[in-house]
Amino acid sequence: NDAMSLTIARCVSANARITANTRNTSRASVRARRNAANSSRGLSLARIQSPSVTRQHHQSSRGAVAANALPAMSAILSTHYALPALWAACAPAVALAYINPIYSFSIGYGLSILFASAFVHQALVASGTFVTTMLALHVAGGAAYGARLAAFLFYRSVTWDEWRERAKNAPEANAKSFAKQTLVIALCSALYAMMSSPMMWHAQNVNAVNAAKYAGVIAVGLALEWVGLILEAVADQQKFNYKATEEGKTKWCSKGLYKFCRHPNYLGEIMFWVGLYVAGFPAMLTRPITLVPSSLGLLFIVKLMTSAAKRGDKKQLEKYGEDNAAYKAWVESTCSLVPGN
Template identity: 30%
Template sequence: MKTFFILLVIALAASACGFKKYVWFISLGYGFAIAAVGAGSLIIFHGNLTTGAVIQCALLIIYGIRLSGYLVYRDVKTAYNRRMKGEVKTNDEVSFGVKFAIWISVALLYVFQTSPAWFRLMDNRGTDAFCVAGVIISAFGIIFEATADLQKNSAKKKNPGQFVSSGLFSFVRCPNYLGEMINWTGVFISGLSIYHNATEWICAVIGYVGIIYVMFSGARRLEIRQDKNYGSDPNYQHYKSTTPIMVPFIPILPIMSSPKLRFLGIPLTGYPQNKSQR
């Protein structure tokens, strides 16, 4: 429990930037917190380091720094803030109580998401097949997500008013989210050999299911926004009808934009909305 609370404090400190601008809890603060927990785990468990554990924590650091760095670049160098004006509540519209609740909730989620990595270090379990498989899957997901971000940014520079359907976006409509899910699937898989009690299983499952929920919620919000912006474009309608929204090789999921799916629209979805709707 002591380790959990130390890492929670680290996540809280790293995501506290959200008090300046509340969406940062789930955008910049998200990346900062994941990187900080990865670095903190290496420091706390410096005596238990193995090759697999070090690589896994390094991937968390790389993931978090890349994400936050990209978000800063996007906000500073692109017209994202102007395009999103009116779509996201301003800082003054959110009470301190709501900010505090979001802060605590997301920090807990970030610690749970990363728990397979620090469980391995805490239990001094070394590098096994699940660790190796998880690291490979996570690395692929990070590269996939970063590639999608770069491709979308490049396409938007050339044609800001056009939806993106090239590169990885010809494979699925939300490759950013797909890469994110692949990354965290790898993190979860890496711990399948080390979850030895109910508490560890619960923490890992909450973290994994939580981020998957966030991704589907974000995809729904993006679907609604895309329909609003490009719904009258026959090219977009063709693209939408022939390209899976997020998970390849399964039905298109046209219900994602349905107003009935309100359970996919809670405030926690601000991170993926802010990340991909640029």
């Protein structure tokens, strides 16, 4: 009996274990089915939300592309492609000539200098180059000059009827064919790139410049750049305001700065470009080849402004000077650009 009882107990115990295992297996199976269902619902939810996920993915991709673009810009700045890249930066502004050919020499001119300054700034940001105060003032001066000039010329073009008529009849406005306009855009943007290139050479070679040796040269250049910028801005505004008066419609401007100089706006322009060049000169000495495009650009703009002053004197003499003692007295008491001329 004891043996039978022990056998029965063992059988009961075995059956209990089998039952428990069966229950555990069933519970595990239920949990597995629940997990599968939850996974299915999660996948469905992900599919429903996929547009936003896709947008986030695309935004991340665009951010990565933008991040990679800046190092590429800094790499271009340190190579022989720097000047062509600056040329390309100026071209979109000059391309306004497709709207009106005269814009190549007015609004597009100002904007191209602004765009060139922005290009140099972005290249500096991308490269992580330490920006000295003098370099910052150099590039900021170019940006301020371009922005101010473009804004002024645009405002004048839409408010001054006489200027619009003169612009319409200018020889530059006759380049109507697409090929001629494209050629003008290419040449002008190349010229503006050469003129503004001292900023780029300064940025490119700032660490190679002997700061202690050339600090005075750079400071003189910056002073000329900023004083010229302000002088031109004030002279432009004074003449514009005078021409808007009844007296200004029939008489030459002899107010403000024009009491002392017949073309203070041209003088300011020359001072600005000479200053921009001088501020970048020490950096250009570290790579003498860079002196070539910068010097050509400077010589062109100085020649252009001095020639414009001579033409202006001739036109004013023809318009106001015949038997006009007051005009002749004003001419004798003023200089065309600087004392002695």
